Amino acid sequence: MIRQISVFVENQPGSMLKVTSVLSDAGVNIRAISTFDTPEFGIMRLVVDDPVQAKNSLTEKGFVTRVSEVIGAELKDEQGNLNQMLKILAEGRINVNYIYSFVIRKGKAPVMVFHTDDFGKAEEVLRAADVKLVEEEEL
Template identity: 40%
Template sequence: MIKQLSIFLENKKGRMWKALDVLEEAGINIRALSLADTSDFGILRLVVPKPDEAKEVLEKKGFLVKIGEVIAVGITDKPGGLNKILKILNRSDINLEYLYAFVEQNKSRAIVILHPENIDAGLEALQNSDADVLTDAEVYGI
C-alpha cells in the first residue's frame, strides 16, 4: 500500500494552485493526482514521494490534509488492462470507492491507484490473483 494525501479545498479561484504552489516551494514532486468536487469544496488527492513532509508543509499554510492508504497496481497499457483488475475485485465482492490512473513514461504499462471500501481485502484479493501490486518505493520513484 502507498500513502495518499487528501487535501480539502474550498471551491474558490486559486485554491488548487495555492496548494500545488506550496508543494513546489517545498520541492515536492507529484506522481499522480485526482480532483473531485462538489458545489462547496473539492478533494485533491495526491501521491507524492514525501507524503508526511507534504502534509506538514500544507498544514502550516492552513490546508486541511488527511493521509490515507491506497493500492497501486501496474497494468498493461492496452484495451482490457484495467478490466482485469476490476474483474478480480468484482469476483472477490470488493466495492471500489474510487480510482485514478496514469501512464508510465517510457514503459508499456499504466499505473492505477485504487481505493477499495476494504483496503486490506482489496490488497489480499489482488495479491492472490497475481496482480502487479506496486510498493510505495516503486511508485514514489517513478
C-alpha cells in the same frame, strides 16, 4: 500500499494553485492527482514522493489534509486490463470507492490507484490473480 494525501480546498479560482505552490516550495513532487468538486469545496487527492513533508507543509499553511492508504496496481496498457482487475475485485466482493491512474513512470506500465475499505482482502485477491501491486518506493 501507497500513501495518498487528500487536501480540502475552496471551490474558487487559484485554490489548486495554492496547494501546488506549497508543495513545489517544499520540494515535493506530485506523481498523480485526482480532483472532486462540489459547489462549495473541492478535494484534491495526490500521490507524492514525500507524503509526510506534503502533509506538514500544507498543514502549516492552514490546509485541512488527510493521509490515507490506497492500492496501486500496475496494468499494462492493453485493452481489457482495467476490466479484468475490476472483475477480480468484484468476484472477491471488494468495493472500490474511487479510482484514478497515472503513467509518468519512465518506461514502466501505468498504475491504477484505488481506495477500498478492505485493503488486506483486495491485496490478497489481486496477488492471487498475479496482478502486480506497486509499493510507494517503486513510484
